[in-house]
Amino acid sequence: xxxxxxxxxxxxxxxxxxxxxxxxxxxxxxxxxxxxxxxxxxxxxxxxxxxxxxxxxxxxxxxxxxxxxxxxxxxxxxxxxxxxxxxxxxxxxxxxxxxxxxxxxxxxxxxxxxxxxxxxxxxxxxxxxxxxxxxxxxxxxxxxxxxxxxxxxxxxxxxxxxxxxxxxxxxxxxxxxxxxxxxxxxxxxxxxxxxxxxxxxxxxxxxxxxxxxxxxxxxxxxxxxxxxxxxxxxxxxxxxxxxxxxxxxxxxxxxxxxxxxxxxxxxxxxxxxxxxxxxxxxxxxxxxxxxxxxxxxxxxxxxxxxxxxxxxxxxxxxxxxxxxxxxxxxxxxxxxxxxxxxxxxxxxxxxxxxxxxxxxxxxxxxxxxxxxxxxxxxxxxxxxxxxxxxxxxxxxxxxxxxxxxxxxxxxxxxxxxxxxxxxxxxxxxxxxxxxxxxxxxxxxxxxxxxxxxxxxxxxxxxxxxxxxxxxxxxxxxxxxxxxxxxxxxxxxxxxxxxxxxxxxxxxxxxxxxxxxxxxxxx
Numbered sequence: 159x160x161x162x163x164x165x166x167x168x169x170x171x172x173x174x175x176x177x178x179x180x181x182x183x184x185x186x187x188x189x190x191x192x193x194x195x196x197x198x199x200x201x202x203x204x205x206x207x208x209x210x211x212x213x214x215x216x217x218x219x220x221x222x223x224x225x226x227x228x229x230x231x232x233x234x235x236x237x238x239x240x241x242x243x244x245x246x247x248x249x250x251x252x253x254x255x256x257x258x259x260x261x262x263x264x265x266x267x268x269x270x271x272x273x274x275x276x277x278x279x280x281x282x283x284x285x286x287x288x289x290x291x292x293x294x295x296x297x298x299x300x301x302x303x304x305x306x307x308x309x310x311x312x313x314x315x316x317x318x319x320x321x322x323x324x325x326x327x328x329x330x331x332x333x334x335x336x337x338x339x340x341x342x343x344x345x346x347x348x349x350x351x352x353x354x355x356x357x358x359x360x361x362x363x364x365x366x367x368x369x370x371x372x373x374x375x376x377x378x379x380x381x382x383x384x385x386x387x388x389x390x391x392x393x394x395x396x397x398x399x400x401x402x403x404x405x406x407x408x409x410x411x412x413x414x415x416x417x418x419x420x421x422x423x424x425x426x427x428x429x430x431x432x433x434x435x436x437x438x439x440x441x442x443x444x445x446x447x448x449x450x451x452x453x454x455x456x457x458x459x460x461x462x463x464x465x466x467x468x469x470x471x472x473x474x475x476x477x478x479x480x481x482x483x484x485x486x487x488x489x490x491x492x493x494x495x496x497x498x499x500x501x502x503x504x505x506x507x508x509x510x511x512x513x514x515x516x517x518x519x520x521x522x523x524x525x526x527x528x529x530x531x532x533x534x535x536x537x538x539x540x541x542x543x544x545x546x547x548x549x550x551x552x553x554x555x556x557x558x559x560x561x562x563x564x565x566x567x568x569x570x571x572x573x574x575x576x577x578x579x580x581x582x583x584x585x586x587x588x589x590x591x592x593x594x595x596x597x598x599x600x601x602x603x604x605x606x607x608x609x610x611x612x613x614x615x616x617x618x619x620x621x622x623x624x625x626x627x628x629x630x631x632x633x634x635x636x637x638x639x640x641x642x643x644x645x646x647x648x649x650x651x652x653x654x655x656x657x658x659x660x661x662x663x664x665x666x667x668x669x670x671x672x673x674x675x676x677x678x679x680x
Contacts, residue, residue: 161222162254162281162345164354165229169222171251172350173235176215177242181208184238185218188248190231195220202226222253230254230279256280258343262360264391264424267333268452270326273359275341277318284347285312288320291340294356304328322359336362364389364424366451370444372461372555374491379561381432383460385444386425389451393421396447397428398455402440412436432462439464439489463491465526467549472566474594474651475539481654483565484531485547492525494553500532503544534567542593543567570594572649574660581664582636589647589658592627599650600630604643639664 159172175182185206187195198204201223207216220233234248257278265271277286288309290299299305299322306323322339324332338360344353367388375381387394397418399407409416413436419427428444440462445455468486475481487496498519500509509532511519520529532545547563550556570593579585589600602610602618610616615635620628632645642663649656 159350160252160254160348161351162256162284162286162348163227163351164343165227165255165257165279166224167227167255167352167354168224169227169253169255169351171220171222171233171235171253172217173219173237173249173251174215174217175207175237175239178211178214178216178239179241181211182206182216182237183240184236185216186236187218187220188234188236190233194236220251227253227255254281254345254348256286256343256345258341258354258357260341260357260359262336262362264364265329265361266364266366266389266391266450267329268326269450270329271324271361273322273324273339273361275320275322275343275357275359277320277343278316280312280316280318281345281347282312282314282316284345285309285318286343287346288318289342289344289353290320290322291342291356294340296340332363334363336360364391366390366446366448366453366456368444368446368456368458370458370460372463373557374463374465374494374551374553374555375437376559376561377437377464377466377489378434379437379559380434381437381462381464382557383430383432383442383444383462384427385446385458385460386427387446387448388425390421390424390426390448391450394426394446394448396445396455398445398447399428399430400443400445402442404443407442430460437462437464461491461555463489463494463555465489465491465494465551467547467561467563469547469563469565470652471564472568472595473653474568474570474596474598475534475654476649476656477539477569477571477593478536479539479654479656480536481534481539482531483534483545483547483567484529484653485549485563485565486530487528487549487551488526490522490526490528490551491553491555494526494551494556495522496528496530497550497552498530499548501546501548502538503546504541539567539569542569566595568593568595570598570649572647572656572658574647574658576660576662579634579639579662579664582639584633584635585639587632587634587645587647587660587662588629589632589649589660590627590629591649594628597623597628600628601648601650602630602632603646603648610645634662 161169161171163169195202195204203221205219207218231253233251235251237247238245259276304325308321310319312318338358340356341359342354342356345351369386371384373381407414413433415431417429442460444458444460447454466488509516511517517532522528545565549561570591573590575588577585591598611618615637617633619631645660647658
C-alpha cells in the first residue's frame with residue numbers, strides 16, 4: 159500500500175501478501191539506492207508481519223523516518239514463498255509527499271472573508287482531505303451559519319487550494335490586529351497515510367486610513383491634490399471630491415481632472431488636478447466609500463493654498479546708480495517661507511543670501527508675506543542685463559518646485575544742457591534720457607518750487623520720443639531770468655527718482671548738469 163504524507167513526516171509502507179497457508183520464508187525491503195532493509199535501524203522500523211499472520215495473509219510494514227520523506231521515493235518489498243515457488247519477488251511501493259503553505263492575508267471585519275490552505279505536489283490521481291479548525295486540535299469546522307468550506311480539486315500542476323469562508327456573522331465577533339485558523343491534510347487516495355501536522359493560516363486585520371496631501375502652489379500654475387487610502391484589500395468602491403463650497407467636482411469640467419488611482423499592495427491614491435486660472439485658496443474634501451470597512455463617503459479635508467510672486471518685469475535704472483530688484487512672495491501658508499536666489503544672465507553668476515549683502519531674504523510677516531531683493535551696486539548697473547529670480551516655497555504642503563521670474567534691467571543715461579541766457583531774456587534748459595526701453599516721466603523744479611510746470615512763466619515741452627532718446631525742454635520766460643538760480647531735472651522710474659541740477663547763470667554761460675542726489679521713490 160502506497161503512502162502520501164506531508165513532506166518531512168514519518169510514513170508507513172505496507173506490503174500485504176494473501177493466498178498463503180503458512181508464513182513467508184523471507185521478507186525484506188529494498189531502499190531506492192538498492193540497499194536492503196532486513197531489520198530495524200538507522201531510523202527505519204521493520205516489521206516482517208510474521209506475528210500477525212492470520213492463516214491466509216501476512217502484512218509487512220516499513221516505517222520511514224522523517225529525513226527520508228522530503229521527496230517522492232519508491233521502495234521495494236522483497237518476498238520469498240516456497241509454497242508458491244516465489245523467490246525474491248520485488249513489489250514497488252511508493253512513498254509520496256505533498257507540501258502545505260499559506261500566505262498571511264489582510265482582512266477587514268465588516269464583510270465575509272476567505273482564507274486559503276494550499277497543498278502542492280499532490281498526486282494527480284487523487285486529492286487530499288483538508289480539515290479546518292479554530293484552534294489547535296479543536297473541533298473540525300463544518301458548513302454552517304459561520305463557515306463555508308471548499309475542499310478544492312487538484313489542478314494540472316498538482317496544486318489543490320482549500321478555501322475557508324468566514325461569514326459576516328462570524329467576522330463581526332472577531333477582533334484584534336490578527337487571528338489564526340488551522341488547517342491539516344490527509345491523503346484521500348491512500349487513507350492509511352498519516353494526517354499532516356496543522357498549518358497556521360493567519361489573517362491580519364487592517365484599519366481604513368486616509369492621508370491627505372495638500373499643496374501650496376503658485377497662483378499662475380496648476381495644482382495637484384491627493385489622498386492616499388490605506389488598510390484596504392481591494393480597490394475602494396467609490397471616490398468623490400468636493401470643492402471648498404461643497405459642490406461635487408466633475409472630472410473633465412471647470413478645470414478639474416480626477417484620477418481614482420489603482421489598488422496596489424494595500425493602498426490606493428486618488429489625485430485631483432486643478433488647472434491654472436481655477437487655483438484659489440480653499441479646503442477640498444476627498445470622500446471614500448469602502449464597503450469592506452462599512453464606510454460610505456468617508457470624508458478627508460485636503461488643503462490648497464495659493465501664493466503669488468510679485469516682480470517688476472522691467473526696471474529702468476540710471477547708469478552707474480545703485481538700485482534694488484524686488485521679488486516679493488505673498489499669500490504663503492502660515493509656517494511656510496521662501497528660498498530666493500538670483501542669476502545674472504550676462505555671465506550666469508549666482509547670487510544668494512549667504513554670499514554677502516547682495517541678496518536679502520526678508521522675514522515672513524503677517525504669517526504669509528516675505529519681501530526679498532537683490533542690491534545692485536554701481537558696477538552692476540553699467541549695461542542692460544536680465545536678472546532671474548528663483549523662488550522655492552518651503553512648507554507643509556509645498557512640492558519641491560522652483561519658479562522663475564525674469565527682471566529686465568534697463569540701463570539709461572541722463573544729460574542736461576542750458577542755453578546762453580541773458581538777464582531778463584527767455585531761455586531753455588534741456589534734460590535728455592538716452593537708452594531707456596520705454597518713455598520715462600521727467601519733472602522740473604527749483605529750490606523754491608517743487609513743480610514749475612504749473613507756474614506762470616514756465617513751459618515744458620517734450621518732443622517726440624525716438625528709439626534712442628527722449629528729451630524734456632523747460633522754457634523760462636524773462637521774468638524768471640533776472641537772477642541766478644538752480645533748476646533740477648528729475649527722471650521718474652517705477653522704483654526711483656534720479657535728480658540732476660542745472661545751475662542757471664543769467665550771464666548766459668552754458669553749463670552741463672551733474673548728479674547731486676539719487677533717491678528712492680516714495
